[in-house]
Amino acid sequence: MRLLQKYRHGFIALIYAIFYTRCFYALEHRTDVTFHLIHTPLDQMIPFCEYFIVPYIFWFVYMFIAILFFIFINPSRREYYQMVLSLGTGMTLFLLISYLYPNMVDIRPDHLVHGNLFTDVVILLYHHDTPTNVFPSIHVFNSLAIHTAIARSQMLEQDQWIKWASLILTLAIISSTLFLKQHSIIDVLGGAVLALITYLLFYRSRFVSRLPS
Secondary structure (H helix, E strand, C coil): CHHHHHCCCHHHHHHHHHHHHHHHHHHHCCCCCCCEECCCHHHHHCCCCHHHHHHHHHHHHHHHHHHHHHHHHCCCHHHHHHHHHHHHHHHHHHHHHHHHCCEECCCCCCCCCCCCHHHHHHHHHHHHCCCECCCCCHHHHHHHHHHHHHHCCCCCCCCHHHHHHHHHHHHHHHHHHHHCCCCCHHHHHHHHHHHHHHHHHHHCCHHHHHCCC
8 A cells, every 4th residue: 555655656657558548549440531641752762671670669668667767766756747748748649630630651561572570570560550640650759758758867867878778779769660661751750849849848848847856
């Protein structure tokens, strides 16, 4: 009971994760909408590379470990709320955009040339993840939001290697969305702009002083 009281702030992330998952599932299974195609000539210039499936999948691990760190290890409640509010705001805006502006990409390769473990995982990804509701890229937004939280963590001030590792992983994840043909460059830019908006709201505005420390 004492542990539940101590870490009760963590339930915010859990409750929102359930809410987001249900909403995203509903968006992914709509059949009565016309999807707008997102595409630029630059998308065709980026080659497909199945090896980027590694950082793309590692995004889930990155998210999970970072959230657990800010709930159970990092002592600053303010930094936790900055991260959670940033993630929640951006992901909610994504849901709203996807609902009002149904969108998709059509840049996935028709055939995967190389037959190996990495392409097998990509095929599995393509099967379970539709090319719809891609703008702005949640992979990009969440990675940047998580990295911002890690980069600004007071507890990690002396552990610069963690911040550099986070930055490298974030850039690899962003690149993976393009090289796996999961997202258009427009989606990536949209995710970056969304991350900038939430950064200004929850890290640079007066609202920060109202958060519990």
